[in-house]
Amino acid sequence: MVTETESPLITSNYKPTKELSNEGADLVDRAKTYIRAILHDSLHIQPSERVYILYDEDVELTQILTAAYADIANEHTNIDFTNFNQHTADDILAHLATLKANDCVILIQSQQFRLNEYRIRLELFKRNIKTIEHLHLNIIKPEEYKNYVESLAFSPVKYRDLALRIKDKLDKCQKVLVECQDGSQCEYTGGMNDCKLNIGDYKGMSGIGGTYPIGEVFTESRDLSKVNGQMSIWAYPSLAKTLEIPPEPIVLTIKNGLIEFDPENGIYPKNSTETFNQLLTLIRDGEGEICVREFGLGLNEGMGKSAIVTDISAFERQHGMHISLGKKHNVYKTSAIKTKQTRFHIDVFIDLKNITILDDNTCLFDDGKYLV
Numbered sequence: 607m608v609t610e611t612e613s614p615l616i617t618s619n620y621k622p623t624k625e626l627s628n629e630g631a632d633l634v635d636r637a638k639t640y641i642r643a644i645l646h647d648s649l650h651i652q653p654s655e656r657v658y659i660l661y662d663e664d665v666e667l668t669q670i671l672t673a674a675y676a677d678i679a680n681e682h683t684n685i686d687f688t689n690f691n692q693h694t695a696d697d698i699l700a701h702l703a704t705l706k707a708n709d710c711v712i713l714i715q716s717q718q719f720r721l722n723e724y725r726i727r728l729e730l731f732k733r734n735i736k737t738i739e740h741l742h743l744n745i746i747k748p749e750e751y752k753n754y755v756e757s758l759a760f761s762p763v764k765y766r767d768l769a770l771r772i773k774d775k776l777d778k779c780q781k782v783l784v785e786c787q788d789g790s791q792c793e794y795t796g797g798m799n800d801c802k803l804n805i806g807d808y809k810g811m812s813g814i815g816g817t818y819p820i821g822e823v824f825t826e827s828r829d830l831s832k833v834n835g836q837m838s839i840w841a842y843p844s845l846a847k848t849l850e851i852p853p854e855p856i857v858l859t860i861k862n863g864l865i866e867f868d869p870e871n872g873i874y875p876k877n878s879t880e881t882f883n884q885l886l887t888l889i890r891d892g893e894g895e896i897c898v899r900e901f902g903l904g905l906n907e908g909m910g911k912s913a914i915v916t917d918i919s920a921f922e923r924q925h926g927m928h929i930s931l932g933k934k935h936n937v938y939k940t941s942a943i944k945t946k947q948t949r950f951h952i953d954v955f956i957d958l959k960n961i962t963i964l965d966d967n968t969c970l971f972d973d974g975k976y977l978v
């Protein structure tokens with residue numbers, strides 16, 4: 607962010623300072639439809655509500671998204687734009703202070719905007735201001751831009767019923783069996799915590815909006831020690847927080863909710879890589895052991911094995927399953943883990959074949975599809 611500029615803080619429209627590529631211009635056209643649906647179907651933007659778009663132009667994807675959001679100016683005239691990199695934090699904070707409850711802020715960020723020590727979105731939620739974040743866009747490779755844009759097509763109108771059916775099954779069950787493509791199996795016993803939904807349906811929620819793309823049902827075992835077996839993973843985050851795909855799936859052995867990993871005695875996951883061992887070492891050294899927590903089911907068909915998005919915060923919504931390693935979870939609290947002990951929440955992606963509710967042998971997921 608610069609400290610002095612002659613450009614106005616607020617503009618009523620957006621004109622890219624850098625010319626979009628032909629592919630970028632095509633993606634703007636595709637994104638317009640998806641973004642209009644997000645604003646109408648999820649945020650329920652009304653003509654009387656102000657929309658403030660805070661953006662940067664450090665990568666072409668931020669330009670693509672800003673241009674797509676700007677298209678709503680054709681039907682929503684109460685809209686302002688600010689280029690984050692051309693103005694001071696004090697000026698931007700002063701403008702944010704003029705917004706009222708039910709107004710809307712869109713943050714389009716090549717990295718993540720910092721105006722003070724607080725997360726902007728969380729502070730806006732406290733004021734009942736609707737907020738959408740697109741972040742870490744500089745991590746995403748140009749050849750992945752199309753996948754990211756397609757992930758914005760996820761709609762609560764289409765997926766709400768599926769998400770509720772999955773939630774109903776997992777909330778009531780006592781035993782879940784996860785089977786991977788290599789035949790490895792892991793069993794969750796003793797029931798799951800109440801599922802949370804991240805599907806763009808914000809009815810009854812205190813904060814309207816969130817980090818996009820969306821599309822996820824998540825829970826965890828009610829008793830974290832009741833997770834046993836093996837699961838293979840096809841991708842995991844690097845220490846730089848980008849997606850890493852090993853030459854062959856890595857097989858995790860889980861005993862009483864903990865990953866078996868003891869390099870001093872030669873115990874590693876099967877097919878593990880040097881970078882994955884580094885990740886496990888980081889967690890073990892920081893927390894003393896490697897706990898399995900989140901059981902996440904991604905519903906977003908815009909991302910997956912054949913549609914990669916390198917940024918982990920986006921890709922965790924990919925169509926399939928992920929689990930989190932580490933004791934940290936911002937939603938679920940358990941007396942078995944003290945908050946001061948938690949440091950890590952690292953998502954890894956399961957090489958999933960099927961998920962079965964053993965209580966009644968209901969197949970929840972098979973052959974790449976949710977079946978409930």
